[in-house]
Amino acid sequence: MPAYRGVLHVHSTLSDGVLTPEQVRDLAVSEGLDFVVLCEHAKFLPPGRFDEAVVECARLSNETFLLILGLEFEYQGRHVLLLGPPELLREADAETVGGRPEELRARGGLTIWAHPACTYRWTLRRGLAADYDGWEVWNSGFDGPLPSLPMLDLLRKRRRSGRRMLAFAGADFHERIHALTPITHADIDSLALAALIDGLREGRCRASGGTSGSLVLMPDGDLSTLSTRERLYAWVRYCLIRGRCAGAWTKWVVVSRRGRSRGAGNPPAR
Numbered sequence: 001m002p003a004y005r006g007v008l009h010v011h012s013t014l015s016d017g018v019l020t021p022e023q024v025r026d027l028a029v030s031e032g033l034d035f036v037v038l039c040e041h042a043k044f045l046p047p048g049r050f051d052e053a054v055v056e057c058a059r060l061s062n063e064t065f066l067l068i069l070g071l072e073f074e075y076q077g078r079h080v081l082l083l084g085p086p087e088l089l090r091e092a093d094a095e096t097v098g099g100r101p102e103e104l105r106a107r108g109g110l111t112i113w114a115h116p117a118c119t120y121r122w123t124l125r126r127g128l129a130a131d132y133d134g135w136e137v138w139n140s141g142f143d144g145p146l147p148s149l150p151m152l153d154l155l156r157k158r159r160r161s162g163r164r165m166l167a168f169a170g171a172d173f174h175e176r177i178h179a180l181t182p183i184t185h186a187d188i189d190s191l192a193l194a195a196l197i198d199g200l201r202e203g204r205c206r207a208s209g210g211t212s213g214s215l216v217l218m219p220d221g222d223l224s225t226l227s228t229r230e231r232l233y234a235w236v237r238y239c240l241i242r243g244r245c246a247g248a249w250t251k252w253v254v255v256s257r258r259g260r261s262r263g264a265g266n267p268p269a270r
């Protein structure tokens, strides 16, 4: 079965990215990739605009390159990616994606908890309990060139206790200074949306990247050996992310107390 190479979790001008979908496609093709999964913030794509975006992605796809439209939802301070057929995405809402992912799975959807390391403590426990198909334990935007080792440990513990969520990797690409990495290799028999979703759901995939480019993350959470320096780097990076989260949370509490009369929204979580 051929392995197609692509990147998950990319933003374009369809939401808050800087590159147009066409520029994303051209960049990905120039890097030898076969597919890109856009995960645009859902609030930027109300139904009419969503339909136009689906048409645009189809226009930019051909037999050798697939541009897929996925969505990223905010729910109770955590972010969740949804991949699936356009008709499912068009109707999906944050509450179902974030709180009842099993309903979407039954209809062909795939949910991935995005950058779980950057989740506020108050909602982290709920995220751990939710039935997502996978966790983005490696988000190069937040975690950098190495996966989040604490989230990977949590995922492995949960898998040992009988849960079956998979380890995924995403770029959280917003502009050219970000990289289209980590690469997701999908063992699928055709370059098509349904085949890719099935391949990801069934764990016929792996991610690669890292400082040397040769680091491999398997869907069951298995990771190639890291050097002591890499492990130290990953832990420091995790502490910085948690610190940033705590800072943003504190700021949100202060601002929301001040503006309670005006009604405060969800705490920030990129």
Ligand SMILES: [Zn+2]
Residues within 6 Å of the ligand: 009, 011, 039, 072, 114, 172, 270
């Ligand atoms: Zn994102």
Ligand SMILES: [Zn+2]
Residues within 6 Å of the ligand: 072, 079, 114, 115, 269, 270
């Ligand atoms: Zn996000």
